[in-house]
Amino acid sequence: MSKLLIVGTLAFDAIETPFGKTDKILGGAATYIGLSAANFGIQSGIVSVVGGDFPEEYLKMLNAKQVDTQGVEIVKDGKTFFWSGRYHNDMNSRDTLVTELNVLEQFNPKVPQDFKDAGIVLLGNLHPLVQNAVLEQLEVTPKLVVLDTMNFWMDIALPELKEVIQKVDVITINDEEARQLSGEYSLRVAARKIQAMGPKYVVIKKGEHGALLFGEDQIFFAPALPLEEVFDPTGAGDTFAGGFAGYLTKTKDISFENMKNAIVYGSNMASFCVEKFGTERMQNLTKEEIFDRLEQFKSLTQYEMSLSK
Amino acid sequence: MSKLLIVGTLAFDAIETPFGKTDKILGGAATYIGLSAANFGIQSGIVSVVGGDFPEEYLKMLNAKQVDTQGVEIVKDGKTFFWSGRYHNDMNSRDTLVTELNVLEQFNPKVPQDFKDAGIVLLGNLHPLVQNAVLEQLEVTPKLVVLDTMNFWMDIALPELKEVIQKVDVITINDEEARQLSGEYSLRVAARKIQAMGPKYVVIKKGEHGALLFGEDQIFFAPALPLEEVFDPTGAGDTFAGGFAGYLTKTKDISFENMKNAIVYGSNMASFCVEKFGTERMQNLTKEEIFDRLEQFKSLTQYEMSLSK
Numbered sequence: 356m357s358k359l360l361i362v363g364t365l366a367f368d369a370i371e372t373p374f375g376k377t378d379k380i381l382g383g384a385a386t387y388i389g390l391s392a393a394n395f396g397i398q399s400g401i402v403s404v405v406g407g408d409f410p411e412e413y414l415k416m417l418n419a420k421q422v423d424t425q426g427v428e429i430v431k432d433g434k435t436f437f438w439s440g441r442y443h444n445d446m447n448s449r450d451t452l453v454t455e456l457n458v459l460e461q462f463n464p465k466v467p468q469d470f471k472d473a474g475i476v477l478l479g480n481l482h483p484l485v486q487n488a489v490l491e492q493l494e495v496t497p498k499l500v501v502l503d504t505m506n507f508w509m510d511i512a513l514p515e516l517k518e519v520i521q522k523v524d525v526i527t528i529n530d531e532e533a534r535q536l537s538g539e540y541s542l543r544v545a546a547r548k549i550q551a552m553g554p555k556y557v558v559i560k561k562g563e564h565g566a567l568l569f570g571e572d573q574i575f576f577a578p579a580l581p582l583e584e585v586f587d588p589t590g591a592g593d594t595f596a597g598g599f600a601g602y603l604t605k606t607k608d609i610s611f612e613n614m615k616n617a618i619v620y621g622s623n624m625a626s627f628c629v630e631k632f633g634t635e636r637m638q639n640l641t642k643e644e645i646f647d648r649l650e651q652f653k654s655l656t657q658y659e660m661s662l663s664k
Numbered sequence: 665m666s667k668l669l670i671v672g673t674l675a676f677d678a679i680e681t682p683f684g685k686t687d688k689i690l691g692g693a694a695t696y697i698g699l700s701a702a703n704f705g706i707q708s709g710i711v712s713v714v715g716g717d718f719p720e721e722y723l724k725m726l727n728a729k730q731v732d733t734q735g736v737e738i739v740k741d742g743k744t745f746f747w748s749g750r751y752h753n754d755m756n757s758r759d760t761l762v763t764e765l766n767v768l769e770q771f772n773p774k775v776p777q778d779f780k781d782a783g784i785v786l787l788g789n790l791h792p793l794v795q796n797a798v799l800e801q802l803e804v805t806p807k808l809v810v811l812d813t814m815n816f817w818m819d820i821a822l823p824e825l826k827e828v829i830q831k832v833d834v835i836t837i838n839d840e841e842a843r844q845l846s847g848e849y850s851l852r853v854a855a856r857k858i859q860a861m862g863p864k865y866v867v868i869k870k871g872e873h874g875a876l877l878f879g880e881d882q883i884f885f886a887p888a889l890p891l892e893e894v895f896d897p898t899g900a901g902d903t904f905a906g907g908f909a910g911y912l913t914k915t916k917d918i919s920f921e922n923m924k925n926a927i928v929y930g931s932n933m934a935s936f937c938v939e940k941f942g943t944e945r946m947q948n949l950t951k952e953e954i955f956d957r958l959e960q961f962k963s964l965t966q967y968e969m970s971l972s973k
Contacts, residue, residue, distance in 0.1 A: 445849065540754065543890045564873040567890060576964050578885045581852045581876060615967040649969075655885050656965045658924040660958075 359399040359604040360470045360497075361388050362489050363479025363593070364459065365409065365427065369439040370632060372446065372587050380633040381413050382438065384479035384503070387590035390637040391597025391624045392477075393420035394645060395605040400470045402426035402489060404462045406433035416638065425467040433458040446585045447562060466492040474607065477600040478502045478523065479593060483515040490522055499609050501525040502554070503596050506532050521553040524609075527596050529560045542567060543574070556614065558599070560592050568618050570611040577618045580626040580652060587632045591625045594637060598624030623648050668708040668913040669779045669806075670697045671798050672788025672902070673768065674718065674736060678748040679941060681755065681896050689942040690722050691747065693788035693812070696899035699946040700906025700933045701786075702729035703954060704914040709779045711735035711798060713771045715742040725947065734776040742767040755894045756871060775801040783916065786909040787811045787832065788902060792824040799831055808918050810834040811863070812905050815841050830862040833918075836905050838869045851876060852883070865923065867908070869901050877927050879920040886927045889935040889961060896941045900934045903946060907933030932958050 368382030385401045392399045400423035407429065414424045439453035464485050472495040478486040480503050490500065502523040508516045509532065520526060526549060530542060536552075537545035546557040546569035557569040563585070565578035598621035599614075606613055626648060630636045677691030694710045701708045709732035716738065723733045748762035773794050781804040787795040789812050799809065811832040817825045818841065829835060835858060839851060845861075846854035855866040855878035866878040872894070874887035907930035908923075915922055935957060939945045 541891070541893055543892050561873070564870070565887065574890055574964055575967070576887045576890070578874065578887065581883060581885070582850070583852050584850055612968070616969045619967060619969065653969075655883055657967075658884070658928060659921070660925045660928065660962075 357397050357475070357604045357607055358470060358473040359392055359397055359600055360402065360466065360473035360476045360489075361385050361392065361399055361479060361597075362402045362464060362477065362486060363388055363481055364436050365401070365403045365405050365413070366436040366438055368589060368633060369437075369453070370587055370589055371441040372632075373442070373444055374584075374586055375632070377632050379437065382589065382633060383436065384481070384593045386413075386417070386634060387593035387628065387637065388477060388479050388597035388600070389417055389422040390420065390634055391594040391621075391628075392601030392604070393422055394598075394624070394640065394642070395601035397601060397604045399423065399601070399604075400426055400467060400473075402464045402466055402470075404428040404430060404458045404464075406435040406458045407431040409435045423467070423469070426465060426470065428462075428465065430458045440589070442588065446588055449588075464489050464492075471495065474498045475600055475604045476500045477596060478519070479596065480505050483508055483512050483519045487515070487519045487522075490519070498607075499524050499603060501527065501596065501600050503527045503592070504532070505529075506535055509535055517552060520549075523554050525556040525558060526554040527558040527560060527592075527599070529562065529592065533557070533559050543569075558618070560595060562588070562591070566595065566618055566622060568614055570614070573611050575611075575615045575618060577615075577622045577652070578655060579622060580648070580655065582626065582629065585629045588629050589633065590637075591628050594628040595621040595625040597621075619649070619652055623652055666706050666784070666913045666916055667779060667782040668701055668706055668909055669711065669775065669782035669785045669798075670694050670701065670708055670788060670906075671711045671773060671786065671795060672697055672790055673745050674710070674712045674714045674722070675745040675747055677898060677942060678746075678762070679896055679898055680750040681941075682751070682753055683893075683895055684941070686941050688746065691898065691942060692745065693790070693902045695722075695726070695943060696902035696937065696946065697786060697788050697906035697909070698726055698731040699729065699943055700903040700930075700937075701910030701913070702726075702731055703907075703933070703949065703951070704910035706910060706913045708732065708910070708913070709735055709776060709782075711773045711775055711779075713737040713739060713767045713773075715744040715767045716740040718744045732776070732778070735774060735779065737771075737774065739767045749898070751897065755897055758897075773798050773801075780804065783807045784909055784913045785809045786905060787828070788905065789814050792817055792821050792828045796824070796828045796831075799828070807916075808833045808912060810836065810905065810909050812836045812902070813841070814838075815844055818844055826861060829858075832863050834865040834867060835863040836867040836869060836901075836908070838871065838901065842866070842868045852878075867927070869904060871897070871900070875904065875927055875931060877923055879923070882920050884920075884924045884927060886931045886961070887964060888931060889957070889964065891935065891938065894938045897938050898942065899946075900937050903937040904930040904934040906930070928958070928961055932961055
């Protein structure tokens, strides 16, 4: 069975949207990635860190979905990373209210032996030095390394970020971050500049406006599914990345053609994530729901047209 | 041959973008619609009004492209509609600097006898009373009536706009206008509310983020082509509408499946429009360029995926 190694945060989130607010609930990039990738029948494992306050049931929930948590360090006398944010009415922008790094401040990732030969590695949003430290522990060169990052690291650790970007095959960032990283407004020009920094493929996430995949001379686009309501966008980008990497891990085919499918699978997973608060929808998702919605995605963009008309 | 009746402005535009500025150049909704529809080998005719200052060569240029201008009234001692605007750096927003309605203020449209049996009617952006007056002159019920409008008419002539909306089959508006007209943020909910006002189909134009087509129980989406640079967005929406209506007029098939193709053709035409100032690109467009780019559109969104994997 193919293996996916996931690096990212396990966290507590407190979220406010126009639909309501939550207490501290389960969150974090690795959580969303793991829950998304869990739908592909692959072997996945998380490298992360939590405090003694992190409920064991959360790890058990992940394990029950075949997500390995051997690589999750538990700092007994430490506190788990905490993030709190409030979404604006349009759901496209948010204010961060609280960020408590806690155990993340001194995190030295340790890749379990079982995952040192992972075929695909997804470096979720974390300090670039942590992402880099994971790459250095691998014993077999992965088929594909995917890196997700955000503007925060561009602001405070750009040289370190650029160093890890050099080493990856795919980078996934949002449109504003692509513009910040490249200094270019046109996403097409931005993608080319970012490719020159290392990654052969650039995925630009545009939230409700879909996602673009740039290859060598090819571009692919998949929209987000137009939903009746977006309830909570938290974790949508990580869920997208988890679906993307999960599908590639399962199919073991990293051609551009198959990456198109991975983009569609990622978008499909993200469309569920936003329907409820936090991870609730992702914890209770059936194969039937996933396949039904893939059909919706297909009819949303596929057409039959003879160009000779 | 199928006939397309086009209603809309013929205008002078003065445009400023980060790439430069123009003097008074040819513009107007009907101009862009006509130039776009001209690529489909159909019989099209414009109903509009200009002043004595409107160069005859502009009408001749349209005629040379088989766009009939019998329905263009020339008010010898009047002045042509003039619009001036400045685009912001992101090209997604603009300030209107000048609007001089001039001959539009007292415009009574007259549909030429040749077009009173048009199969498809495209009511371009104009006062809803003008749009309505055109519908009342038709002698044969068209197969399809498409209405384009904007927030301006929602602000100053909402009852008249709602009356004409009741009578049309397709409405094309942008995302903000769909929200304003429906009072709903979710575009999916907004489309449903607008459908309840009359039109069976709602097309929501999202500019660089593509276009959505809502039918009875179906949704289709086509992205805008990611371009290296957008030079001047003026007329892109009208060019899109002209491609949409032109393709449907040519193929005489108004099924949802064929409307998908029409949306792709419309997006394709709009992708050229924005590459140069004003109508320049649309005046000099070859069949080869159009077909080459349709192939690009196809590879941008089409994929082969077995869902049984």
